[in-house]
Amino acid sequence: MKDPIRTLLELDRLVHEPARLAILTVLASAGSVEFKFMEQVTHLSKGNLNSHATKLETAGYLDVQKAFRGKVPLTSFRITKQGREALAKYWEQLMAANTNG
């Protein structure tokens, strides 16, 4: 195996950011999640949540689905295959360096 210390420095910083890690973690277990709900669960501000979601979308880690509930816009997020893989890899790398048990 590679040097576990070096592995720490190679962590995917897109995933490593707590706000985005929270988003991905929610999506990984919840399938599809509405914007508003995500906002409440993560306690992120709208601007901040949108900014992180956009970054994750750009990276291909999540899909943004735009729909309407009646005439009100409704935005939902869904994790992609790539996102799931990135998250799994992230945990793997982290575990490789965890000497605590």
Add this chain to the structure above:
Amino acid sequence: MKDPIRTLLELDRLVHEPARLAILTVLASAGSVEFKFMEQVTHLSKGNLNSHATKLETAGYLDVQKAFRGKVPLTSFRITKQGREALAKYWEQLMAANTNG
């Protein structure tokens, strides 16, 4: 237990930064480590390493020991009790949110 997602957002960012996590991880298992050695293990530049070490020192997470080898100054790092606790708590919080394993 508290909401694991919220826990992610309360991670100690001093520990969360990969460079510092690497430093603390090395120190947690190695006792006392010289500056040069740490530089090699972590692949951080001198400037960067010094900056991170200073932050950890300010937080009370590590001790900086200045000595001389012959007439050459020698700096070593050692993790403190607080640092060990912070690291342990960090892993705990992270594990609480890890749904993968």
Add this chain to the structure above:
DNA sequence: AGAGACCGGTCTGCAATACAGACTTGCCTC
């Protein structure tokens, strides 16, 4: 009809900070 409250989203401004590289000081060798 008008006021006020949601929803989703953009944009601006600010403060923090990771990082590299230049610089300093002091020692040794030729």
Add this chain to the structure above:
DNA sequence: GAGGCAAGTCTGTATTGCAGACCGGTCTCT
């Protein structure tokens, strides 16, 4: 004493997380 090297500090830059203001559009209440 010129040059090289090693340990360590300091400065400058570019990124980025974050909150809050603002906007278009819709709904509700009076």
